[in-house]
Amino acid sequence: MAKITFDTIDGGGLAEQFRLALAQIGRNIIDPNMDPKEKRGLVVNLNFIPGETGGINVEYSVKTKLAGSRKGSSLFLIGQDAKSGKISMTEYGNNRPQVAVYSAGNSGPAEKECDPDAGEILNEETRGPIDLRA
Incomplete structure (x- = not known):
């Protein structure tokens, strides 16, 4: 056997x-x-x-x-256009365009040339000192 x-x-x-x-x-x-x-x-x-x-x-x-999926997390930014009511959402820190900030009295962000990496506005006009009391 x-x-x-x-x-x-x-x-x-x-x-x-x-x-x-x-x-x-x-x-x-x-x-x-x-x-x-x-x-x-x-x-x-x-x-x-x-x-x-x-x-x-x-x-x-x-x-x-078996082990389950790893838990992940992310941060989403959300904004709303005060005029149109359109809601925009994007993921923070993912080299995607960030949500523009709108206020009720603002018609929207002005089109200005900016550095996409630093967020710095380029070729901005300087008009002298700003009067904060006005």
């Missing part, structure tokens, strides 16, 4: 499922979108069911517990 080993059960079927489960866990661990600190698990379950004729039926299963 041949020895029963992990590799011989079901003609190697159990060992193959085990290897596939290990590969699945490995892919989950190296996936940058998965939580790197969450534990992974693998369970091999064997059930022995005695038969009436002296034989034993064996059922097996291999189950994995």
Whole structure:
């Protein structure tokens, strides 16, 4: 009678499922979108069911517990045009145009040439000192 080993059960079927489960866990661990600190698990379950004729039926299963997706966060900026009521939303810090700020008494931002990296207005006219009391 041949020895029963992990590799011989079901003609190697159990060992193959085990290897596939290990590969699945490995892919989950190296996936940058998965939580790197969450534990992974693998369970091999064997059930022995005695038969009436002296034989034993064996059922097996291999189950994995994988990490879920990494939690992410972002910051969205939102603004509303006072005249048209149009709402604009953009993601902060993603090299996308930022939402223009509007006030009720303003007809909108004036078209001026500006440096998109620094946000600095270029070629702005200087008219002397500003009278803050006025």
